[in-house]
Amino acid sequence: MFKKFAFIILIFGMLLSCTRDDLCPADTATTPSMLVVFNDFQNSDNRKAVEGLSIETDDLERKIVVARSTTDSVVLPLDVNGQETAYRFIKTIITETDTIVNIDNILFTYDKNDVYVNRACGFRAEFRNLNAEWQSQGSESWIKQVIINRDSIVDETEAHLTILH
Amino acid sequence: MKRKPILLFCISLLFSFGISAQNKETAQDSLAKIDRYGLRVGIDLAKPIRSFLEDGYTGFEIVGDFRVTKNFYAAAELGNESKDWTEPYVSSKTSGSYAKIGFDFNAYENWTGMNNAINLGLRYGFSTFKQELLSYRVYTSNPIFPSEIVYDPQTFSGLTAHWAELIVGVKAEIAKNLFLSLNAQLKLNLSEDMPENFGNLYIPGFNRTYDYSKFGVGYGYTVSYMIPIFKKNRSAAATEEE
Numbered sequence: 001m002f003k004k005f006a007f008i009i010l011i012f013g014m015l016l017s018c019t020r021d022d023l024c025p026a027d028t029a030t031t032p033s034m035l036v037v038f039n040d041f042q043n044s045d046n047r048k049a050v051e052g053l054s055i056e057t058d059d060l061e062r063k064i065v066v067a068r069s070t071t072d073s074v075v076l077p078l079d080v081n082g083q084e085t086a087y088r089f090i091k092t093i094i095t096e097t098d099t100i101v102n103i104d105n106i107l108f109t110y111d112k113n114d115v116y117v118n119r120a121c122g123f124r125a126e127f128r129n130l131n132a133e134w135q136s137q138g139s140e141s142w143i144k145q146v147i148i149n150r151d152s153i154v155d156e157t158e159a160h161l162t163i164l165h
Numbered sequence: 166m167k168r169k170p171i172l173l174f175c176i177s178l179l180f181s182f183g184i185s186a187q188n189k190e191t192a193q194d195s196l197a198k199i200d201r202y203g204l205r206v207g208i209d210l211a212k213p214i215r216s217f218l219e220d221g222y223t224g225f226e227i228v229g230d231f232r233v234t235k236n237f238y239a240a241a242e243l244g245n246e247s248k249d250w251t252e253p254y255v256s257s258k259t260s261g262s263y264a265k266i267g268f269d270f271n272a273y274e275n276w277t278g279m280n281n282a283i284n285l286g287l288r289y290g291f292s293t294f295k296q297e298l299l300s301y302r303v304y305t306s307n308p309i310f311p312s313e314i315v316y317d318p319q320t321f322s323g324l325t326a327h328w329a330e331l332i333v334g335v336k337a338e339i340a341k342n343l344f345l346s347l348n349a350q351l352k353l354n355l356s357e358d359m360p361e362n363f364g365n366l367y368i369p370g371f372n373r374t375y376d377y378s379k380f381g382v383g384y385g386y387t388v389s390y391m392i393p394i395f396k397k398n399r400s401a402a403a404t405e406e407e
Contacts, residue, residue, distance in 0.1 A: 022252065022376060030304045031306075123304060
């Protein structure tokens with residue numbers, strides 16, 4: 001009888017050790033980011049790369065989200081703790097004689113919903129009624145126009161925002 | 166998902182073990198055997214012990230079975246559980262009651278006068294419970310805006326769940342009519358009410374749930390007492406069966 005008990009206890013131990021910690025798999029659709037593309041102001045259907053573009057948060061910390069590079073699209077996270085996120089879009093042109101820094105500020109506002117995913121990932125945020133507040137400073141601004149393509153940010157399949165320059 | 170095949174392997178091992186134990190001892194003696202029939206009632210000791218040792222858990226379960234034929238027992242369990250569950254991104258509390266009904270098959274051929282068992286059982290389980298979402302954090306993979314913990318408690322009551330359960334266990338008669346039993350349970354979730362915009366991290370009687378699996382596991386350590394009702398002569402029953 002003892003052997004049989006020992007056997008059952010062994011099996012029971014195996015059952016327990018079969019359970020493991022749940023981790024949120026990387027391919028799960030969690031909180032989406034905002035996809036931004038840069039198009040030509042003269043011909044708004046054409047993609048046009050921005051030279052020397054860097055993007056940082058418009059707050060005291062000034063965290064760098066996009067390091068300086070030449071690119072025609074960026075992925076920007078939105079703050080899941082509030083209803084707005086402010087960014088500084090910085091275009092830096094370095095010539096042999098001079099460094100010209102041109103900064104445009106855009107404030108994004110939105111409604112946020114927290115949607116349950118599963119036990120490992122918890123909740124994801126979904127953003128709706130996206131609005132971009134940007135003040136043109138005429139020829140001072142390198143950005144010419146800001147267009148919202150999709151005002152709901154629930155996936156990352158297509159661009160949500162187009163910036164003409 | 167390695168867990169499922171491993172579990173199935175464990176269960177099939179137990180099955181073969183039970184069957185071989187049954188084949189080994191074919192009764193050849195001509196002594197009259199008396200089988201005792203009665204109602205066995207008891208409690209699951211594991212749950213009060215766990216309630217005492219583990220923070221955020223309280224549970225109680227009464228068990229009962231009634232011998233119907235030589236090897237089959239009608240069985241039922243009734244219980245109540247409350248469990249706090251904390252994941253990295255979610256914290257919840259579940260409480261409720263459950264009932265399980267089904268039968269046990271005794272695969273162990275006892276010697277004269279002995280009354281032990283190796284049980285294979287099936288159950289239908291039903292639970293009504295309340296799920297509370299205590300706090301959560303939004304999952305975000307970007308380090309720019311780390312999410313803060315949201316304390317917005319919500320209660321979802323009147324939820325139900327149904328499951329099927331396979332039980333394997335051993336039972337030993339440690340004193341006349343007094344039994345100790347150890348069992349392991351494999352559960353298959355048949356249906357559950359989902360709280361709106363939340364999930365069931367724990368279901369009383371079913372135990373914890375898994376994201377990508379309908380299976381659950383459990384165990385019990387019960388002490389029970391058999392109230393004898395009548396006795397039956399084995400030789401008459403045995404010739405009937407053979």
